[in-house]
Structure formats: C-alpha cells, structure tokens
Amino acid sequence: MSVSDPAEQPLQDRVNNRSQRPTSEAFRSFMASQWAPADAPLPERDEVADFAARRRRAISDRFPGERLVIPAGPPKVRSNDTDYRFRPHSAFAHLTGLGLDHEPDAVLILEPVDEGTGDGGGHHSATLYFRPLAGRDTEQFYADARSGEFWVGARPTLAELEARLGIATAHIDGLEVAVTKGVGSPAIGGISIRLVRKVDENIDALVDTARYNTAQDQDTLDLSEFDALDEQLAEALSELRLIKDEWEAGQMREAIAATAAGFEEIVKALPRAVAHRRGERVVEGVFFAKAREVGNDLGYETIAAAGNNATVLHWIRNTGSVRDGDLLLVDAGVEAESLYTADVTRTVPVNGTFSEVQRRIYQAVLDAADAAFAAAKPGVKFRQVNAAAMEVLAARLEEWGILPVTAAEALSDSGQQHRRWMPHGTSHHLGLDVHDCAQARRELYLDGELAPGMAFTIEPGLYFKAEDLAVPEEYRGIGVRIEDDILMTTEGPVNLSAALPRTPDDVEAWVASLR
Known part of the structure; x- marks a missing residue:
C-alpha cells in the first residue's frame, strides 16, 4: 500500500483535504516572518465590567466554599466543517459582560477562597480561561480554521481581556487542572463543584469524571445529588437575571x-x-x-x-x-x-x-x-x-x-x-x-x-x-x-x-x- 493511499489518512484529518496547505519547512518559516508588530495599547475598562462584577459577587454570596464552573460553550457545527455564528451561553455573558463571537470554548471559574477575601470582598476569585490570540510565529495563526487569525480574525490577548473586564485571565491549556484540582467531598477536605451543564460536553465530562474519581464510595455514588447541585446553580443564575441593572x-x-x-x-x-x-x-x-x-x-x-x-x-x-x-x-x-x-x-x-x-x-x-x-x-x-x-x-x-x-x-x-x-x-x-x-x-x-x-x-x-x-x-x-x-x-x-x-x-x- 503506497503512502498516498487514502485508506492511510485518518478520518479526522480528511476535513483538511480542501485546504491543500503547504507543509514544507520553507513555507512555515516564511509564514512566520515579516509581520508588523502588534504593539497596541491595552483597551480601557468596559462599561459593563463593574456591573458584571456585582453579579459575580451576588452568585459568590449564594455558594461560598464551592467551585463554580460557567462555560461559554464551543462553536456549533452547521454543516460538516462550517459552524454557526458563535453565541456564548447567557449565564457566561451575564457574569463576564462578554457578548459577540470571540470567546468560544472559554470557561469562567469562580474559585472559593477564605470568606470575604475574594473579588469585591466576596468568597471567590474569578478567572476567565480563554484561548487567546496565537502568535504569528505559530502554525495555529494560519492553520487553525476555528481559532487562527488568518481564518477568523484577531482574537483578544489575555491582557486585553483582563483590562477590559477586570477579571483575571489564564490560558485555556490550564483549564483541566483548574476544574479538577482538589475535587472531593467537603467532609474530607475536598471542594464541591457546581457546573452550568449542557453547555459544553467536554466540560460536562471533565466534571463528571472528577466527581466520580474522587467519590468516597463509587459503588454507591448517587449522581442525582450532583445533578441537584448543578440545577441549583442554574436556578440561581436564572433568578439573578430577574432584576435588570x-x-x-x-x-x-x-x-x-x-x-x-x-x-x-x-x-x-x-x-x-x-x-x-x-x-x-x-x-x-x-x-x-x-x-x-x-x-x-x-x-x-x-x-x-x-x-x-x-x-x-x-x-x-x-x-x-x-x-x-x-x-x-x-x-x-x-x-x-x-x-x-x-x-x-x-x-x-x-x-x-x-x-x-x-x-x-x-x-x-x-x-x-x-x-x-x-x-x-x-x-x-x-x-x-x-x-x-x-x-x-x-x-x-x-x-x-x-x-x-x-x-x-x-x-x-x-x-x-x-x-x-x-x-x-x-x-x-x-x-x-x-x-x-x-x-x-x-x-x-x-x-x-x-x-x-x-x-x-x-x-x-x-x-x-x-x-x-x-x-x-x-x-x-x-x-x-x-x-x-x-x-x-x-x-x-x-x-x-x-x-x-x-x-x-x-x-x-x-x-x-x-x-
């Protein structure tokens, strides 16, 4: 069987057949060179930032001592390798102030801290995990059709979003650890998680796995108890929006x-x-x-x-x-x-x-x-x-x-x-x-x-x-x-x-x- 035999091409790679992108080292080197520097000053703080901070504080007051995970959601496939215009989940938009279409896969985590020592005197510190703008010296810049600047336009940097929203930001590569670290029964010193479910299947699976792996008795694990935790968070986030600021x-x-x-x-x-x-x-x-x-x-x-x-x-x-x-x-x-x-x-x-x-x-x-x-x-x-x-x-x-x-x-x-x-x-x-x-x-x-x-x-x-x-x-x-x-x-x-x-x-x- 020859190297060019289509049977040897993994199924997940075939979507790139239409791109016909060069793979030579010369191409990669040339693509990474001769770009003007991106030295724009940091943006001013968004008008919504202080309002969103008060909303996060209200939710922090409801669930002290628990980790709250609020995903924006991934892009949704419309047809094969084309997506619908992205719209973040409303709970994510409400707590961050982010609208538009530049934060697919982002996740807001409210991490419990000592009472009164968190953001705004609350019980949590907020971090926005996000896939930032890729450098023009990276392959992602021109090769990633979902997040590369060449395909979808510029994305904000971590520093830009932090300046706009007043929320600490971190690269999405650190998300798994941030979601799963220390998860376990509070009775033995672990951290309880509440998740806005059915927004991002990958985050659902990550939280479910963490809960299962840290359960004291996996044979008698009652998943409905976790469902109740998540439902109470969804309920609280919905009720928070009853009164508009x-x-x-x-x-x-x-x-x-x-x-x-x-x-x-x-x-x-x-x-x-x-x-x-x-x-x-x-x-x-x-x-x-x-x-x-x-x-x-x-x-x-x-x-x-x-x-x-x-x-x-x-x-x-x-x-x-x-x-x-x-x-x-x-x-x-x-x-x-x-x-x-x-x-x-x-x-x-x-x-x-x-x-x-x-x-x-x-x-x-x-x-x-x-x-x-x-x-x-x-x-x-x-x-x-x-x-x-x-x-x-x-x-x-x-x-x-x-x-x-x-x-x-x-x-x-x-x-x-x-x-x-x-x-x-x-x-x-x-x-x-x-x-x-x-x-x-x-x-x-x-x-x-x-x-x-x-x-x-x-x-x-x-x-x-x-x-x-x-x-x-x-x-x-x-x-x-x-x-x-x-x-x-x-x-x-x-x-x-x-x-x-x-x-x-x-x-x-x-x-x-x-x-």
Missing part, C-alpha cells in the same frame, strides 16, 4: 430602538413583498438585514406570518405569500452586540387599511394589552398581568357570540374555553434570552411580584384558524398579536416599544406614511 436596561433600550427601525423597513418593503411569490421571506429578509446592520443578530427567528399563517404561533418557515387584504403579523427582535434582545410584535394590514372585522379583532387585542399594562404595578403578581388581558378577551368573545359559555364560566379554572383562541401566556421575562429567566422558581416567576428592574413582554393575541368551524366565517384566517417590551420602574411600567404605532388609526397612518 442600569446597564442592562440601557442595552434593552438600544435593542428595542433597533427593532423599531427594522419594523419601518418591513412596512417600506410591503409592495415588494406583495409582488413576490414568497413575500414572507421578503419581510424576514429586510428585518434580518437591519438586525445585522445595527446589532449583532436576530434575538430569535423572525415570525413573518401573513393571512392564515398568523394563526400559527411560531410560524418561522415564512414561505407564504403576502396578499392585499390580509393582515401581516411580524414577531421579531434585534439582538444587540451585548446579546440583549428585543421581542416585539405588530400586526398591520397589507394594503394599509383594516377591514371592519380585522379592526374589531385588532381593537380587542389592543384593549387586552392596555388592560394588562394598567394591571402591571410594583408589588402585583406577575400572573395578574395575564389575568387582566384574559378578562378583556373573554368578554369580547362572549360579545361576538363565539364563546360557548359566559365569559365568567370561561375564566374559571374549570372552564378556559376562551384559550382556544389565545393559547399562550400574555407575558414572559426578557433580557439576554428572549424567554429570559426560564429556570427561575415558580414562586419568583409566575407567582412572583413585579419589581423595579424587571423587563417583560405584554403580548395578547387572538387566532382564528381558517379551518376553525367554531367561529363565524368572517373571522376565519385572521390572527392578531400586539407585543410590547416593558420595563418596571418605581413609578410603574414603561413601554419601551411605544414608539411603534399601536392603535388601528395610528397603524394605518404609519403604513401610509412609509409607503
């Missing part, structure tokens, strides 16, 4: 302003959408262009739903046509470079004018949204916002003769018939994730009280499917949702997305002005 609120305002600009582009593109066989893709495309132009990306896949597609709650195929006389429901949000996202929905008449029945349905949804907003006050339970909207929708459905029972019967726990046409909740928390704080305990989320700093949506809707024989024919094929992003303050709720028209008259005037 001043910096976070500013980022959300930026994301929402960018989203409003994206909605204007959608309305301008309506004639082109009507003329295209897949007009929903035209709508999706113009919003995505604005998101990439002014932000980092979409906060989630855009719902661009015309006609009956608007009755599909998470319609993201966006393959339908946009027809004159239909309503167009668009649920979209721009993700800022900090990764905070907006989540806004507007429903507009494609031809610029609501029909009588469209306006009737739209006004009912708007009234429900306004009732929910009026109910949202500091100290009010989160679930009461939903209840206020449901009361309005049930009453309208009864007025129209659609409900098979009275509104009061429908609103009872044993009824709920109105939910056929409004099956989702009216509100969810919003922030780094479009459905933020998802691991928070029920008593702090649904049963929790609204407090200054909370950011959430108000998004009632009515959805009458074309095949729904329980409603009059004139209602069928119409879906309406109005969604706004709310910031609770000490004075009450503030609608951060109020710049986008909401009343039917204002929506019609808006469409006319942009067309």
Whole structure:
C-alpha cells in the first residue's frame, strides 16, 4: 500500500483535504516572518465590567466554599466543517459582560477562597480561561480554521481581556487542572463543584469524571445529588437575571430602538413583498438585514406570518405569500452586540387599511394589552398581568357570540374555553434570552411580584384558524398579536416599544406614511 493511499489518512484529518496547505519547512518559516508588530495599547475598562462584577459577587454570596464552573460553550457545527455564528451561553455573558463571537470554548471559574477575601470582598476569585490570540510565529495563526487569525480574525490577548473586564485571565491549556484540582467531598477536605451543564460536553465530562474519581464510595455514588447541585446553580443564575441593572436596561433600550427601525423597513418593503411569490421571506429578509446592520443578530427567528399563517404561533418557515387584504403579523427582535434582545410584535394590514372585522379583532387585542399594562404595578403578581388581558378577551368573545359559555364560566379554572383562541401566556421575562429567566422558581416567576428592574413582554393575541368551524366565517384566517417590551420602574411600567404605532388609526397612518 503506497503512502498516498487514502485508506492511510485518518478520518479526522480528511476535513483538511480542501485546504491543500503547504507543509514544507520553507513555507512555515516564511509564514512566520515579516509581520508588523502588534504593539497596541491595552483597551480601557468596559462599561459593563463593574456591573458584571456585582453579579459575580451576588452568585459568590449564594455558594461560598464551592467551585463554580460557567462555560461559554464551543462553536456549533452547521454543516460538516462550517459552524454557526458563535453565541456564548447567557449565564457566561451575564457574569463576564462578554457578548459577540470571540470567546468560544472559554470557561469562567469562580474559585472559593477564605470568606470575604475574594473579588469585591466576596468568597471567590474569578478567572476567565480563554484561548487567546496565537502568535504569528505559530502554525495555529494560519492553520487553525476555528481559532487562527488568518481564518477568523484577531482574537483578544489575555491582557486585553483582563483590562477590559477586570477579571483575571489564564490560558485555556490550564483549564483541566483548574476544574479538577482538589475535587472531593467537603467532609474530607475536598471542594464541591457546581457546573452550568449542557453547555459544553467536554466540560460536562471533565466534571463528571472528577466527581466520580474522587467519590468516597463509587459503588454507591448517587449522581442525582450532583445533578441537584448543578440545577441549583442554574436556578440561581436564572433568578439573578430577574432584576435588570442600569446597564442592562440601557442595552434593552438600544435593542428595542433597533427593532423599531427594522419594523419601518418591513412596512417600506410591503409592495415588494406583495409582488413576490414568497413575500414572507421578503419581510424576514429586510428585518434580518437591519438586525445585522445595527446589532449583532436576530434575538430569535423572525415570525413573518401573513393571512392564515398568523394563526400559527411560531410560524418561522415564512414561505407564504403576502396578499392585499390580509393582515401581516411580524414577531421579531434585534439582538444587540451585548446579546440583549428585543421581542416585539405588530400586526398591520397589507394594503394599509383594516377591514371592519380585522379592526374589531385588532381593537380587542389592543384593549387586552392596555388592560394588562394598567394591571402591571410594583408589588402585583406577575400572573395578574395575564389575568387582566384574559378578562378583556373573554368578554369580547362572549360579545361576538363565539364563546360557548359566559365569559365568567370561561375564566374559571374549570372552564378556559376562551384559550382556544389565545393559547399562550400574555407575558414572559426578557433580557439576554428572549424567554429570559426560564429556570427561575415558580414562586419568583409566575407567582412572583413585579419589581423595579424587571423587563417583560405584554403580548395578547387572538387566532382564528381558517379551518376553525367554531367561529363565524368572517373571522376565519385572521390572527392578531400586539407585543410590547416593558420595563418596571418605581413609578410603574414603561413601554419601551411605544414608539411603534399601536392603535388601528395610528397603524394605518404609519403604513401610509412609509409607503
């Protein structure tokens, strides 16, 4: 068998066949020479650094004496050897202040120290383990398609990130020791680990192995005890995000302003959408262009739903046509470079004018949204916002003769018939994730009280499917949702997305002005 026989090439090396990279010593030597020196001064401290430090301190106070491991996550394969644009895990972004796409595989470790001697007087010292910029005299510089500067652009150095974030940094080569050293039962002087799981499989395996190898009795080891430790950390990190700090609120305002600009582009593109066989893709495309132009990306896949597609709650195929006389429901949000996202929905008449029945349905949804907003006050339970909207929708459905029972019967726990046409909740928390704080305990989320700093949506809707024989024919094929992003303050709720028209008259005037 010859050396060139493909059977001798290891499978994992075959991905490099397309590169056809020279391997001569002359090439390597030449590639390592004649590069301008990189003598840029260290960057200034990021505005977010002090806010992120306070968040780390809050988590440190929750888990003194334990090692906390928070991975950013690895790149995710899209197809063969191409990756999706990288987005770090939200818990990592929250505790470091790092957004964008330059920290794949990074891990934040909060190492326990003597009480009160850690960062900011806390119980831990934080270190960010990171793969820094490779020197131009290394093969990684030009040969590593995932982290080499020649392929993906410059990465920050350890010193640069430390200056920006105020967090000690270390090369990722030291990560394994940092995660596993001293792990064991606290009863015999070991260190307990808590991990944000299902972010990086390699880190999961590293922690699991360390726990297993240091267990006092491997035969009776109860892995569910470790799962509980990790779940409590995920819960605490999620609950920490229930109250947004001043910096976070500013980022959300930026994301929402960018989203409003994206909605204007959608309305301008309506004639082109009507003329295209897949007009929903035209709508999706113009919003995505604005998101990439002014932000980092979409906060989630855009719902661009015309006609009956608007009755599909998470319609993201966006393959339908946009027809004159239909309503167009668009649920979209721009993700800022900090990764905070907006989540806004507007429903507009494609031809610029609501029909009588469209306006009737739209006004009912708007009234429900306004009732929910009026109910949202500091100290009010989160679930009461939903209840206020449901009361309005049930009453309208009864007025129209659609409900098979009275509104009061429908609103009872044993009824709920109105939910056929409004099956989702009216509100969810919003922030780094479009459905933020998802691991928070029920008593702090649904049963929790609204407090200054909370950011959430108000998004009632009515959805009458074309095949729904329980409603009059004139209602069928119409879906309406109005969604706004709310910031609770000490004075009450503030609608951060109020710049986008909401009343039917204002929506019609808006469409006319942009067309």
